[in-house]
Amino acid sequence: MAELNSDSGGSHKKGGKVKAKKQSTKVDMTPMVDLAFLLLTFFVLTSTFSKPKTMEITFPVPDDNPIEKDKNVMPVNGYTLLLTKDDRIFWYQGEFKDVPKNGLPATTLAELKFGEDLNKFLLDKNDKVEKEIKELKKRRLNKEINDSVYKSLAIKSKSDKLAPFFVLKADDKAVYRNLIDLIDEYNICNVGKYAVTDIMKSELELLTKATQQ
């Protein structure tokens, strides 16, 4: 073995004792670090923390009786919003009437625009609930009530008998985004009572007429 170590000539002089070369305990960590950072970058870039958000919605249980399907059971404080193409909304209040009935005129449609117009409309109709919710929020901020009490009181206020009821109907030309926008607007304006249902034939006729104007 000593012959191989020809370069360490010094050891030959001292009685030919082979000294084991002292190796440094330090390992070159650069490749490992490279790899670690490569993996780190990969996982940072590919991982998605946020799960997609969703909006929960419950559809009304359809009426089994086909004769009663087209029957209108809207209360006076019920508003029907009709969605159609080009982001247009039309609305009417209460029961749908083809012809004047009980001294009340036949239903006519009024137009609403997305954005401030719709927001104002909903806040105006939902005034009472909105005020109550605001009051509740204030009380929660002042620590008068805790979160769970706030939630139950808010639900109670939203589902109040006198609170307005909104029905959402869309025709075949409407876009899905409009439906979401409208439901979202309901949520923003604290509307608790709303439903999405199918459009009636008579409503569709009126809506078609209104869009052509």
Next chain:
Amino acid sequence: MPKIKMPRHSPSLDMTPMVDLAFLLVTFFILTASFRSPEPIQVITPSSTSDKLMPENAVLITISPSGEVFYSVSGNEVRKKTLKRMASKYKINFTEKEVDEFGRMGSFGVSMQNLGKFINTEPQRRDKFPSKGIPMDSINNQLKDWIQYGWIEGMTKYKELKDEAESAGRAVKAEPLRFAIKADGNSNYIIVKEVIKCFTDLKIYRFNLLTNFEKGPND
């Protein structure tokens, strides 16, 4: 004059803490990462102020802007069992390998008749596959069957997990199966309505509509 000798520092520094940190982060990301299954279509969901999270365990219906309908259900095992049920109903045979591949697959939007071909397409090429959507007309409502079988299998799996956890005295981690609809903002409402009709026909009335989170004006 004696010269002031500056202490000489070695240019190499101790990297141990940095490496420790790097590996800690790597481990963290590996453990938390959940890989998104590749989607055959790109869907831009409309935005809303709702901040509810997407349910873990769900039947997901994706609707493309042009109106094709895609289906997927969470859970490898559930997917396989759902496929087996569908195969026996439509009398189409799948090999064990194809069933396994289906278990790993994300959403798909082809009819039962074309499903074999779709499964045998390479995963990278699946987005090029001419997906025409799952048929859901009144004569051939495959979507409804998919939803129904996915529902049965998903709920069976949930009950299994629940019973297992309860008998072992652990807290139940599993969630019951939910139903989610991911539609593009520009897809026509009539398609969404038809999909919802498939659900309501099966007496499912509660859904999660996937949206993009957007901060509301009040908070």
